[in-house]
């Protein structure tokens with residue numbers, strides 16, 4: 001069966017926690033007749049909603065996974081991509097937003113636009129994702145869809161417009177009036193699956209007329225034809241309205257608002273019709289890749305089936321049958337049996353099994369065209385990898401992976417936990433290139449490192465929930481570095497010539513700082529003339545210096561940005577050896593290091609705080625108290641966003657402080673910006689702490 | 700050259716001399732000109748000069764992207780430090796930007812009360828010890844005389860210098876017969892220093908039209924270097 005790509009929609013469902021995203025998704029799957037019973041979220045039957053595959057998500061009520069589910073609605077294939085709503089999972093969020101072409105913004109009819117609606121909407125805006133809105137829970141006491149529509153305008157600056165009028169509200173919600181057809185729509189049957197279309201009830205006619213007028217006013221802004229027809233008081237064809245709304249939605253200029261109750265089975269099908277009508281098909285959206293042969297320059301990928309294939313692996317899943325890799329095809333066709341290349345490591349592989357994931361089964365397919373979302377079996381890869389025709393060198397994501405800025409030791413409680421932990425770590429490092437793990441050679445502890453406190457916390461939780469690996473964790477450690485701020489000379493002799501075979505070596509030269517943003521971090525220059533140190537021992541000097549780089553003498557952190565030059569030395573015909581020169585070089589490094597004004601560097605985060613203007617003084621204050629440097633504040637309406645650079649070490653527990661000083665109305669994101677010099681008062685503290693720890697260890 | 704020496708030799712010192720020792724805290728200055736002539740560059744130069752003298756500056760702008768403003772500062776700083784061979788340019792730069800905050804208002808219609816409240820919030824909680832506030836892009840045709848009085852009161856109360864720009868469309872005849880920019884006539888009492896910037900034989904010349912108490916009409920021996928956009932001796 002070939003796929004008609006214009007009849008495909010890749011959508012995400014975005015919502016504030018508890019607005020009913022899971023319930024709504026469940027209903028959609030049901031109406032598409034892919035599942036045959038509706039399980040209530042956290043329901044009595046203990047089955048749970050189909051999309052909530054992860055235990056952790058159930059517990060926290062947040063969505064971390066981004067699996068894709070394929071359903072069919074009125075001859076259209078819809079891929080529903082589960083979008084994480086949480087701000088801190090930047091990599092996950094970005095990948096999910098990458099692969100979807102449109103979104104349904106779910107709002108609670110009582111709660112309206114809530115803090116997370118603001119976050120997800122901002123993300124959708126950043127990625128230019130067209131959206132429609134669904135005001136859920138219209139059966140709740142206090143439901144007011146009109147108010148929610150106004151909030152979309154005021155708080156999110158969206159050109160929102162009601163496309164429906166509720167028939168009854170709160171517990172009396174019966175159905176909706178469609179303002180385009182001007183008909184009443186009821187949802188009969190046990191699960192609201194039977195749609196009944198009637199005339200508008202007389203008592204609602206006036207309200208419906210008024211709301212239609214408002215809808216036409218808004219929509220006519222996008223079509224002169226409609227405007228003229230309105231002026232001439234003529235009939236406006238439905239098709240013209242649909243076409244106009246579709247264009248305005250795709251160009252991000254209009255957000256049509258639907259209403260209903262997922263729980264009471266009202267309005268879901270109408271909203272799905274709107275997904276088909278107004279959200280873009282893959283060819284309606286422009287996608288870009290980075291050309292790795294041309295300095296990561298952006299290139300547009302036409303979703304043209306005749307071009308060589310390009311696809312992004314956006315999600316890995318461990319299934320019963322091994323590793324499943326979800327991909328979105330951006331160009332060409334991915335065919336079973338075809339050979340592709342993984343751009344990240346240049347490895348070629350053959351496409352084995354190719355499947356489409358439905359909510360309760362999978363379907364083997366032979367090919368997937370540009371725009372489609374499918375899964376591959378048994379491919380060894382990491383999430384975020386790009387697969388291409390072997391003649392292309394394009395990447396869907398930047399290859400740049402930032403250094404970890406925070407680390408944590410973890411210890412399995414017993415042997416069985418230890419095996420499970422290893423399995424989990426293996427998986428996580430594949431999913432997320434910014435999550436790393438290594439074993440500390442001194443303490444023999446497993447250290448995990450990543451981009452922030454919460455980043456690591458989530459993986460520890462997942463380890464417990466998904467892999468049942470009980471681990472004990474140490475306190476989070478900021479990844480400090482050491483560097484020098486001046487040049488210094490060295491002339492060091494290592495001598496041990498008493499009894500047995502002796503050791504002898506002398507090295508002389510200079511140590512100089514490299515610019516902090518220098519990628520190399522270490523440079524070795526040999527200026528020895530006349531064989532003062534024999535050639536065979538030159539690499540020994542290099543090695544000795546590098547040993548010195550591993551641990552600075554201030555707080556034992558890795559040293560960065562040093563250039564070592566040797567220009568003189570001495571050897572002994574019998575007592576010199578590789579080891580002797582390594583030791584001499586290490587001694588020389590330490591001697592020079594002391595004189596070269598060593599300093600400590602710490603990770604500085606770029607922090608963005610957003611919240612209502614009334615709290616901006618408090619926001620400024622919380623940043624200022626954390627050695628933060630406020631760079632800018634942006635005010636828009638009564639919302640402000642403040643940008644600052646703050647040392648990571650000062651950011652622990654910031655979310656609690658921010659919440660309490662802004663009544664929970666502000667939120668923040670942070671990402672690594674650069675390494676910066678630690679001020680002298682803090683340096684002293686760090687050195688003191690390091691020395692105390694060392695003493696404690698020696699005891 | 701070291702930092703202090705550099706600021707002592709700055710052409711801005713002659714600007715200060717011309718206006719009797721500088722603008723002074725509690726006062727407002729305005730630089731008026733046609734669009735795209737270099738007011739922002741002038742303001743950024745003035746701000747950078749203050750930063751180099753260890754003062755704290757808030758730069759307010761309207762609907763300008765923050766990264767554009769940052770670029771202005773970077774460019775002007777690079778020019779100054781290159782021209783005068785500043786020692787330790789990198790570390791001077793890193794030091795002084797700690798004392799600069801950019802505040803951007805994405806909306807022309809935002810009320811003056813709101814703007815002042817926001818700047819105050821920044822001065823009380825974010826950037827303690829602010830010496831000067833630069834306000835670029837304020838629309839004097841919308842701002843009423845009342846609004847300017849509020850700014851004046853704010854400058855006095857907070858003990859800061861306020862530097863504004865006042866912009867006119869290309870081709871507009873914007874000076875009255877005394878040489879006063881027309882948008883500013885209503886506010887003259889509250890403005891201590893008014894400067895205009897005009898093109899003359901390929902040079903941008905700074906002219907002083909109000910100097911504290913008195914109305915004057917004096918071409919300063921200062922111009923805007925067309926290449927670097929720095930204020931320079933003519």
Ligand SMILES: Nc1nc2c(ncn2[C@@H]2O[C@H](COP(=O)(O)OP(=O)(O)O)[C@@H](O)[C@H]2O)c(=O)[nH]1
Nearest residue numbers: 017018019020021022023041136137261262263
């Ligand atoms: N009254 C009412 N409750 C609903 C509706 N939709 C969902 N709920 C309930 O709201 C709670 C949260 O729903 P859930 O689907 O888990 O929200 P999610 O966090 O957005 O995934 C559950 O107890 C649902 O039963 C609705 O339309 N009306």
Ligand SMILES: [Mg+2]
Nearest residue numbers: 021022061063
């Ligand atoms: Mg959920």
